Amino acid sequence: MKKVSIKDIAEKANVSIGTVDRVIHNRGRVSERTREKVLAICREMDYEPNVLAQRLASDKAFVFATFTPKPKRDNSYWKTPLDGIRKAADELSGYRVRVKSYFYDQENEESFRQESLNILLEKPDGVLIAPLFHREARDLARKLESYDIPFVFIDSKVEDTRYLSYFGQDSFRSGYLAGRLIWFHLKKKGEVIIVNFSSDLENHVHLKNREKGLKQFMENHHFRGTLTSLTIDPKEELVLTHTLYERLHHKTQGLFVTSSAHKVARSLQKIGKDNVLFVGYDLTPDNVTYLNKGIIDVLLCQKPMAQGHEGIMALFNHLVRKRKVEKNHSMPIEIVVKENYQDYSDF
Amino acid sequence: MKKVSIKDIAEKANVSIGTVDRVIHNRGRVSERTREKVLAICREMDYEPNVLAQRLASDKAFVFATFTPKPKRDNSYWKTPLDGIRKAADELSGYRVRVKSYFYDQENEESFRQESLNILLEKPDGVLIAPLFHREARDLARKLESYDIPFVFIDSKVEDTRYLSYFGQDSFRSGYLAGRLIWFHLKKKGEVIIVNFSSDLENHVHLKNREKGLKQFMENHHFRGTLTSLTIDPKEELVLTHTLYERLHHKTQGLFVTSSAHKVARSLQKIGKDNVLFVGYDLTPDNVTYLNKGIIDVLLCQKPMAQGHEGIMALFNHLVRKRKVEKNHSMPIEIVVKENYQDYSDF
DNA sequence: AAATTTTGCGTGTACGTACACGCAAATAAA
DNA sequence: TTTATTTGCGTGTACGTACACGCAAAATTT
Structure with a gap:
């Protein structure tokens, strides 16, 4: 049952x-x-290199770069993928793999461009990117492609690039699922009522697709009630409260908020919530507060921590273990209620 | 940023x-x-052994035994933890860790005892146990304790034993959660209506606790309707259909089935389901069939695959990496509907 | 005091792989 | 033909650790 080594092959x-x-x-x-x-015998004896010995013998240390929005106090969503990244880094530290994290400001595209340069300067062996700005991310991807540096996307992917792997959400499907819950x-x-919290809905593909998913569900199930879609500027919270107050009435039974659920929840709390199933997105502390209060009933999320973790692992499997990695991974949609x-x- | 080795310490x-x-x-x-x-310098330089080199140098191969019910055609629930076990085994194969799986018949306590002997004969370095028979499992645990072989439990744990770690479900909490969904x-x-599918409810602690959880939820939320609890012998499917037919009426809005949901679903299909939210347990193929048909609305499960995976990893972390492992892990309760x-x- | 054991330490080899070096034979260039 | 170059291969060392062995000095026994 012992594994064959190159020594066995050589003999x-x-x-x-x-x-x-x-x-x-292939060193000629x-x-x-x-x-x-030799190749025939390798196949015949089913040779698999010992990764431990490989990493031990090779003096090369691998460096992976990660590029995600900087988690802020008022939006700690991006802390979670980072936790997954750190966990992976810890698991791989024995393999001489180092993970270096770069950040950008998710409201500042310039910061993305700036920091991209620093990443390229580092010449990492692989890069993990959360491409909130698709245009800028595409530029970065192009550079990486020209340097032959593999990269993976998490959260969303930039089409038309040669990414190694993608771990993210399927917005349409999650919206469809929200339909089931409502x-x-x-x-x-x-x-x-659908609430889109965005100043520029067309640019936020995720939000748009979530809404589409919900609508599709309702259509498929021959919903006979009314389906109202509101789009509200994030800065205008007063408008939000006012609009909700106007629109919400006793017949309203479902509320689907495609982002920043806590803001809508705050308004809803003022108005008073009764007999409305409120579905939102993402386990941010703010959202969780209102989940606990019973204002938000369900939060959907797609394993942000696992996205970070698996993303790093994909780089590792590709670069170090030389294994094939699947290209597209839509992460499981998790249904989170107050009770779970x-x-x-923390996981 | 290089790691210190014993050579550095020695110098x-x-x-x-x-x-x-x-x-x-500590070899004197x-x-x-x-x-x-030397110890002072180790601490000072923050020495951590290189696990790769350790495993490479040591000729010792670790053997982990797993002990779970044999997955049958009509109950493939136990395939899932096995998948997790296999995944872990693959990840660890590079570390000279071998995982050997033993099985017992979940309807035959004697088979548990028999196979226990084989495990002890193998003298593994660690054991993972799914202790469906608590009394017999306790005997095995005692033996392992006397041999100083660490063991972990998955699915349920046998109190009063010195298990290394436990990965499993929290039945009460999942029942409580079911309450929320209903x-x-x-x-x-x-x-x-609560349906317990069991001939011996007192011995199936899980089922009992699931029911308790649901009842607690209803009590906490001042439920004013009726809460009926049925206990039906698994062999008497005809009785089941009949009983359901008798009990179910237009006011029935919730159905909570603590095990073998597919059997209840089959009966329900005959009767015809209308306006009832059906919550069951576990993603077995049978259950999924009825989930797809819309008879079962929600299935709860607690990451059976992860239980196997993490269980093996706990043994690895303890025995090979010499890290501390947490003792009790209640796995996340997953809410599964047709749409996710x-x-x-497959994951 | 001599012989024996114990203590305290260094050395060497192995694990499986990577890679630099070196050397003979084959080939090419003079 | 002689010399230079390339091809094809083996050898040796390193990675960080485990462990067996060996040897001097110290401690103990005779």
């Missing part, structure tokens, strides 16, 4: 381990005849 | 690496003076 092929090594690494200086023979609560008719949010708060 | 302490090695492994043959000095659908009054079950089917 069987009647060559030295050096030769085997050269064959495996081997006759075609020997090459074939459906649990809906009487035959009733009303559902603790499960996700 | 700084003016001794040979052999001496450092002896100090670290070192003067107290030198010992202290609550989404409930009109002020209405009726909720695929996320969990």
Whole structure:
């Protein structure tokens, strides 16, 4: 049951381990005849390199860069992927893998460009990117492609780039799922209100798709009530309260908020909530506060921590273990209610 | 940023690496003076052994045994933890860790005893146990304790044993959570039916606790309708259909089935389901069938795959990496509906 | 005091791989 | 043909650790 080593291969092929090594690494200086023979024996004996010995022998240390929004106090969503990244970094520290984190301001595209340069300067072996600014991210991707540095996306992906792997959400599907949850609560008719908290909905593809998902569900299930969609500027919270006050009435049974649920929850608290199923997104502390208060009923999220963790692991598997990695991973959509949010708060 | 090795320690302490090695492994043959000095320097330089080199140098291969019910066609729940176990085994294969799986028949306590002997014969370095039979599992645990072989429990734990770690469910909490979901659908009054599918409820602690959890929720939320609890022998499916037919009426809005949801679903399909929120447990293929048909609305599960995976990892972290492992882990309760079950089917 | 044991330490080899070096034979250039 | 270059291969050392062995000095026994 022992694993075969290059030594075993060498013996069987009647060559030295050096030769085997050269064959495996394609470093030339081997006759075609020997090459074939060694490769055949490798396959036959089902040789798999010992990653431990590889990493030990190689003096090369791998450096992975991560590029995500800087987590702020008022928006700590981005802390979670970072936790996953750190966990992976810890697991891999024994393999001489170092993870270096770079940040940008998610409201400042210039900061993305600036910091991109620093990443390129570092010449890392692989990069993990949360590409909130798709245009700028595409530029970075192009550079990385030209340097032959593999990169993975988390959260969302920039099409038309040669990314190694993607771990993120499926916005449409999560909206569709939200439909199911609201459906649990809906009487035959009733009303559902969608709130998009955004100044520029067209640019926030995620939000748009979440809404589309919900609408699709309602259509597929022949919803006979009314479906109202509001789009509100994030800066105008007063407007929000006012609008909600106007629109909300006793027939309203579902509230679907595609982002910043806590802000809507705050307004809703003032108005008073009754018999409305409130579905929002992401386990931020702010949101959790209102989940606990019973204003928000459900939060959906797609394993932000795992996105960070798996993203780093994908780089590791590709670069160090030389394994194939799947390209697209839509993360499981998690349904979080007051009674199980603790499960996700630290894991 | 390079890591310190015993060589660095040796140099700084003016001794040979052999001496450092002896100090670290407490193999004696070192003067107290030198010992202290070396230890001080280890702490000072923050020495951490290189696990790769350790595993490479040591000829010892670790063997972990797993002991779970044999997955059958009609109950493949136990395939999932096995998948997690296999995944962990793959990840650790580079570390010379071998995982050997033993099985018992979950309806035959004798098979548990029998196979226990085989495990003890193997003298593994660590054991992972899914202790469906608590009494027999306790016997095994006692033996392992006397041999100083660490063991972890998954799914449920046997109190009063010195287990290394536990990864499992919190039945009460999941029942409580089920209450929340049913609550989404409930009109002020209405009726909720609990079905326990068991011949011996007292012995199935999980099921009992799930029911308790639901009842607690309803009590805490001042439920004013009726709460009916049925306990049905698994063998008597005809009785089941009949009983359901009798009990179910238009006021029934919630159905909570603590195990084998698919059997209840089958009966319910005959009767016809209308306006009832059906909550069951576990993502078995049978259950998923009825989830897709819309008979079952929600399935709860607690990451059975992760339980296997993390269980093995706990053994690894304890025995190989010599890290501290947390003792009790209640796994996140996952809420699975038709729209996200695929996320969990292969992951 | 001599012989024996114990203590305290260094040395050497192994694990499986990477990679630099070196050397003979084959080939090419003079 | 002689010399230079390339090809094809083996050898040796390093990575960081574990562990067996060996040897001098100290401690103990005779």
